[in-house]
Amino acid sequence: MNTEQKQAALMNVQREIGRIAAGGGTFQDITKATDYRAFTPAPKDARLKIEGRTKTGNELPSFGRWLLVQPATGLRAALITAAKADRQFPLDGTADDVRARLSACGAEGDMFEALDDAELDWCAL
Structure with a gap:
């Protein structure tokens, strides 16, 4: 083997050793410590909330008032229309108060589904 062939063989061996050692194809000197600083995860973003509501209980509107300002489309259209027409609708009530009012009025099952x-959408606020 001449010098040029030896150099090419050495480069091939270095490349293969680098791939085996997870060096991404580059030769790494195993006598030196690996610098893991490049792989340190970024600090957590303080603006992101991992769990829980995004608003506190005091900031949430009452369920009745929130329901009336929702667009009357889809499954909720009949529920919102009936709530706006009902003078005794519990504006400051919870979902259970609205459920009791629907029961008192003899509402259908679709209203309870809506x-x-x-x-669920109100609880996700």
């Missing part, structure tokens, strides 16, 4: 859907 109420459950709206309650």
Whole structure:
């Protein structure tokens, strides 16, 4: 083997050793410590909340008032229309108060389904 072939063989061996050692194809000197600072995760963003509500209980509007300002589309259309027409609708009430009012008025099952859907959206605030 001449010098040029030896150099090419050495480079091939270095490349393969680098790949095996997870060096991404570059030769790493194993006698030196690996610098892991480049792989340190970024600090957590203080603006992101991991769990829980985004608003506190005092900041949330009452369920009745929140329901009335929602767009009357889809499954909730009949529920919101009936709530706006009802003078005894519990504006400052919870979802359970609205459920009791619907029961007192003899509402259909679709109204309760729409109420459950709206309650899930309100709880996600």
